[in-house]
Amino acid sequence: MDLGLAGRTAIVCASTSGLGEATARALAAEGARVVVSGRRAERAGSIAAELPDAVGVGVDLTDPEGPDTLVARATEAFGPVDVLVLNSGGPPPSTAASIDADAIGKALVPLLYAQQRLVSLVLPGMRERGWGRILGVGSVGVVAPIPGLALSNIGRAALAGYLKTLATEVAPDGVTVNELLPGRIATARTAQVDAHQADREGADVDAVEARNVAGIPAGRYGRAAEFGAVAAFLCSDVASYVTGTAVRCDGGLVASL
Numbered sequence: 001m002d003l004g005l006a007g008r009t010a011i012v013c014a015s016t017s018g019l020g021e022a023t024a025r026a027l028a029a030e031g032a033r034v035v036v037s038g039r040r041a042e043r044a045g046s047i048a049a050e051l052p053d054a055v056g057v058g059v060d061l062t063d064p065e066g067p068d069t070l071v072a073r074a075t076e077a078f079g080p081v082d083v084l085v086l087n088s089g090g091p092p093p094s095t096a097a098s099i100d101a102d103a104i105g106k107a108l109v110p111l112l113y114a115q116q117r118l119v120s121l122v123l124p125g126m127r128e129r130g131w132g133r134i135l136g137v138g139s140v141g142v143v144a145p146i147p148g149l150a151l152s153n154i155g156r157a158a159l160a161g162y163l164k165t166l167a168t169e170v171a172p173d174g175v176t177v178n179e180l181l182p183g184r185i186a187t188a189r190t191a192q193v194d195a196h197q198a199d200r201e202g203a204d205v206d207a208v209e210a211r212n213v214a215g216i217p218a219g220r221y222g223r224a225a226e227f228g229a230v231a232a233f234l235c236s237d238v239a240s241y242v243t244g245t246a247v248r249c250d251g252g253l254v255a256s257l
């Protein structure tokens with residue numbers, strides 16, 4: 001299937017590793033011009049250099065100027081932005097009973113405030129041109145909050161509420177807004193969460209991983225490329241009638257429909 005992404009300009013936030021990198025690679029494979037980004041400028045540059053038409057931008061999304069810098073650099077390189085993939089690093093593991101307003105405020109910066117700012121910068125152009133794709137990288141924690149990840153559960157619920165509201169507002173303008181919710185995809189973040197869980201339980205990390213895998217109907221963690229493929233589809237031209245939804249990429253992990 002031709003996804004109709006050739007020549008489209010895509011910003012992929014937090015794409016120097018894991019899910020973002022896989023998404024950037026999948027979009028590039030479909031012919032999109034891709035902006036790879038993350039705090040590690042050198043890593044962003046080296047990934048971009050492997051892709052047919054891409055640039056790497058070193059940017060910290062928790063920096064107040066970060067979102068503006070990213071969009072400015074993307075526009076400078078490729079012109080108007082057609083596809084915006086919202087992604088960020090995950091907040092530290094925490095229980096709900098132990099957090100305070102400061103911790104919540106800090107978690108919301110990359111998970112919500114930076115994302116909203118990015119959207120505000122690219123959305124007017126998308127609406128004018130009558131075509132745009134906004135995809136949020138969320139978590140299955142949006143539909144089934146994950147024990148020990150209180151800050152993530154809170155921030156991602158906020159982002160999901162924002163994106164769903166936005167989807168309805170901009171649907172008549174040819175702009176789709178969706179979320180893709182990973183379950184357990186094998187990345188540095190998943191390794192960090194497993195290590196934290198093992199630490200908390202005084203258990204072996206391999207035992208924790210084996211227990212987690214046992215709860216996944218597919219019987220394994222996902223591969224980042226499997227996530228990237230679904231992300232590219234949701235950002236594609238052919239997915240033009242898919243909006244306001246949250247798609248799970250979790251090997252069947254969440255038990256509900």
Ligand SMILES: NC(=O)c1ccc[n+]([C@@H]2O[C@H](COP(=O)([O-])OP(=O)(O)OC[C@H]3O[C@@H](n4cnc5c(N)ncnc54)[C@H](OP(=O)(O)O)[C@@H]3O)[C@@H](O)[C@H]2O)c1
Pocket residue numbers: 013014015016017018019020037038039040041043059060061062087088089090091110137138139140152182183184185186187188189190
């Ligand atoms: N993997 C999963 O199964 C899973 C499940 C649920 C939710 N998630 C969430 O999905 C997101 C991506 O996860 P991942 O598994 O791909 O993790 P990852 O491999 O650790 O990648 C995280 C990415 O975020 C970037 N990043 C971190 N802080 C940043 C900042 N302040 N500004 C800009 N970029 C920043 C990192 O790049 P730099 O170091 O270069 O900044 C890196 O590219 C995370 O929020 C994670 O919590 C993942």
